[in-house]
Amino acid sequence: MSFQLRREEILSGEQLSAMLEESPARAAQAILLAAGEGEVEAQALLGQILLEGQGIARDQPLALRWFGIAAGRGHLMARNMLGRCLEHGWGCRADASVAAQHYRIAADAGMDWAMYNLANLLATGRGVVVDHLQALALYRRAAERGHAKSMNLLGRYLEEGQACPADPVMAREWYRRAAKGGDFRGQFSYAAVLAGEGRIDEAVAWLEKALAGGNLNFLRVASQTLSSATDPRIQVLASRYQLRTDELSRSA
Known part of the structure; x- marks a missing residue:
């Protein structure tokens, strides 16, 4: 089945994103139309669905091209995704520096x-000189x-006192916020703090969320950490x- 949309049916980026949840194939057709008509949000979305193969054939080089088009028009997430493609070699030769x-x-x-x-690259020295002060600031x-x-x-920098004075109280608070924000690593970090305080039931609850x-x-x-x-x-x-790790390893 094919879907044909007229020019007057071009949807907003928010509408296109919502459509992706309901009907990826239909959304892909709408995104193609809107991107071709110059809608920058649709151009960024087209890059994303091409990268993931969502409702459309996966094509990383073409995804890279559309991210570049949207980034050139000032779309910040497209600019970020252009960086992701270059960092990981999706549709191009990997180049962490660029x-x-x-x-x-x-x-x-x-x-x-x-x-x-960018902070991740600065913290690990990939494509740039290691700079923990700048990574911490970012x-x-x-x-x-609000980025979980x-x-x-x-929280980790504050806990370890790297590039800053150690501050376990504020580290705990940032871990708590990360956990509440849905970050599974933050949930694990906060669980570790709670376990250290003897609040095992609460720690287990957060560990279950991180596992999921x-x-x-x-x-x-x-x-490996929990095995001890x-x-x-x-x-x-x-x-x-460990069971979940084994399951994911077999399907990888």
């Missing part, structure tokens, strides 16, 4: 995801804008983490 340039443009314009992605800026993953990493949302790389590390737990309630969870 990715950092795109992240910086979007970060300077206020895009929290770009702040987070994580803090993004966290203050940045909240967790800000965590990806394979996270679960591999988390299951002495509390029987956490030992049970450690087994579940």
